[in-house]
Amino acid sequence: MPLPLLDAAYLEKLRAYFASGDLRFDFENGSEEVKGEILDFLETLMDLAELADATATRLIFKDAYMEGTAGE
Numbered sequence: 001m002p003l004p005l006l007d008a009a010y011l012e013k014l015r016a017y018f019a020s021g022d023l024r025f026d027f028e029n030g031s032e033e034v035k036g037e038i039l040d041f042l043e044t045l046m047d048l049a050e051l052a053d054a055t056a057t058r059l060i061f062k063d064a065y066m067e068g069t070a071g072e
């Protein structure tokens with residue numbers, strides 16, 4: 001069953017946009033409004049990345065934690 005919110009293709013598009021320098025170009029050549037939108041987007045993305053990291057850690061280490069507490 002596909003999970004519609006897990007869109008790897010969109011993440012790859014973002015990766016390519018960042019790696020190609022297109023985001024930098026858009027920022028450097030954008031209006032103050034565009035620059036603000038880019039910075040807001042990047043801030044939200046970084047916040048989301050922190051949440052994704054914490055979630056992945058909990059998912060990955062949940063079983064190890066549960067095994068550790070079961071032995072006590």
